[in-house]
Amino acid sequence: MSAAEALKAAREAGLRLGIDGDALTLEASAAPPPAVIELLSRHKAEIVALLSPVGDERSALDWLTFFGERARIAAVRGLTKNEAEARAFACCIVEWLNRNPVRSLPGRCVGCGQTEHSHDPLLPFGIESSGHAWLHSRCWDAWHAGRKAEAVAALSTFGISMRTSP
Numbered sequence: 001m002s003a004a005e006a007l008k009a010a011r012e013a014g015l016r017l018g019i020d021g022d023a024l025t026l027e028a029s030a031a032p033p034p035a036v037i038e039l040l041s042r043h044k045a046e047i048v049a050l051l052s053p054v055g056d057e058r059s060a061l062d063w064l065t066f067f068g069e070r071a072r073i074a075a076v077r078g079l080t081k082n083e084a085e086a087r088a089f090a091c092c093i094v095e096w097l098n099r100n101p102v103r104s105l106p107g108r109c110v111g112c113g114q115t116e117h118s119h120d121p122l123l124p125f126g127i128e129s130s131g132h133a134w135l136h137s138r139c140w141d142a143w144h145a146g147r148k149a150e151a152v153a154a155l156s157t158f159g160i161s162m163r164t165s166p
């Protein structure tokens, strides 16, 4: 069990974590399972470090809060808990990709590294505010799948991943 897994267990148990100085705070609507409390106390120092803000980067706490808000909004719209979490997870992936943009110079594909051909133009992908990555349209799928995998890996370190059990 890592700190990330402890965060995930706490999130799935409906606990809201916070930090107060170097202390870990808990909010829960019902008594939390003792196993989760034990996990949290075993990884406390690591969890406090993960939850603490570092520069402009979003901390695990910011991501968990974002996830929780998105899941609540989805649940209000009538989705089941699992559906709401799946929706929140998808939102986190989009948000992570927007916050960790890849910019590349026009003229070379960021996917395959090749230049533009007359029959295969390079297209700009991404949003205006974060700049564009230039790709052949046929290279986009594989490149985007790799980017998504990066987002999933990063989010899992904050305890945000798809629920493995129902």
Ligand SMILES: [Zn+2]
Residues within 6 Å of the ligand: 109, 110, 111, 112, 113, 114, 135, 136, 139
């Ligand atoms: Zn390409």
